Amino acid sequence: MGWGMDFNRAYDAVLTKWPQKPLGVDLAGRFGRTHVNVCGPEDSRPLILLPGGGATSTVWFDNVAALSKFRRVFAVDTLGDAGLSIPNGDPMKSVDDLIEWMDSIVDCTGADTVDVIGHSYGAMIALAFALHRPDRFGKLVLLDPNSSFAGMKAGYLLRALPLLLSPSRARRKRLLEWETGELSIDSDWLSLVEVGTSDLPRPDLVVPQRPSKEGLSALDVELLVVLAQDGRVHDAETVSRSVRERIPAARVEVLKDASHHSIPMVPADELNRVLVDFLEG
Structure with a gap:
């Protein structure tokens, strides 16, 4: 996967918003090279961050300051999606492959168990990994x-259908603007996502059931x-009720x-407050 200069510039523009320059690490594995942005005390417990589709690891710029105070943060560019990871190995075709890929990321932290935060598609990966490999998890x-x-x-x-059928920057922008409504979203990150859509219109991803x-x-x-109370992807109350019914011990x-x-x-x-309270509790 090759990215154009526009994408690299847009990626770097968002990465400069991080409170400190992260250590960029490229992990070679069976499925390709996974890029991870790392920061935080080396002797702290590892925390893996998995972004939503197309968001890249840079999206955590307003969270890493709070999280890296007490965790060694490993922010991942999902293999096969927008970012600096390169899927130049065996293609990932199944959830088992996805679990193997996640195992390799945990291995790179040097710890037997880690904490994981996943958003959207990243949450789907994290949940599948937890269901298959609970022994590798803290929280x-x-x-x-x-x-x-x-x-x-x-x-x-x-x-979302027009974007899925014929991806373009304009359609990605319209979907994001509609879904986020009046909320103020970082313009540099929006530009990165739009450029990523044109450079990689159809990511090659394994989607867990x-x-x-x-x-x-x-x-x-x-x-x-x-x-997200105002999210338009699903009904927050319905999801909350489903979580409580299926996993009563979960915090929502x-x-x-x-x-x-x-x-x-x-x-x-507010999100950082909730995350720190849970991870440190």
Whole structure:
């Protein structure tokens, strides 16, 4: 996968918003080279961050200052999606391949167990990994996880259909602006996502199936689910109810003034408070 100069410039523009320049690490593996942005005390517990589709690892710019105070942060560019990872090995074709890839990322931290935060598609990966490999987890955070505990809204799917059928910068921009409404989203990050859409119109990704009720009930990981009250991808109350029914021990938080695509950037302060409280609790 080759990125143009526009993408690299846009990526760097968002990465400069991080409070400190991260250490860029490229992990060679069976499926290709995975790029990870690393920061935080080397002797702290590892925390893996998995972004939503197309968001890249740079999206955590308003969160890493709070998280890296007490965790060694490993922010991943998802292999096969927008970012600096290069899928130049065997193609990932199954959830088992996805789990193997995640295992390799955990291995790179040097720890047997890690904490994981995943948003959107990243939350789907994190949940699948937790269901298959709970032995590798400390705590798990799912940020507005779509197609995990409940279905997506028909209205969102209809809005997303033109982008899925014929991806373009303009269609990506229209979908994000509609879903985030009046919320103020960082313009540099929006530019990065739009450029990524033109450079990689159809990411080659393995999408885990929605887990069964029985599978979710058997989840043996300390879990926090954070939902966007104003999100248009799914109904926050329906997802919250599903989580509580299937995993009674899970903690559920609903953020005001938040949409699916505004997270984790908006509202960063409130989200960071919830994350730190859970991870340090």
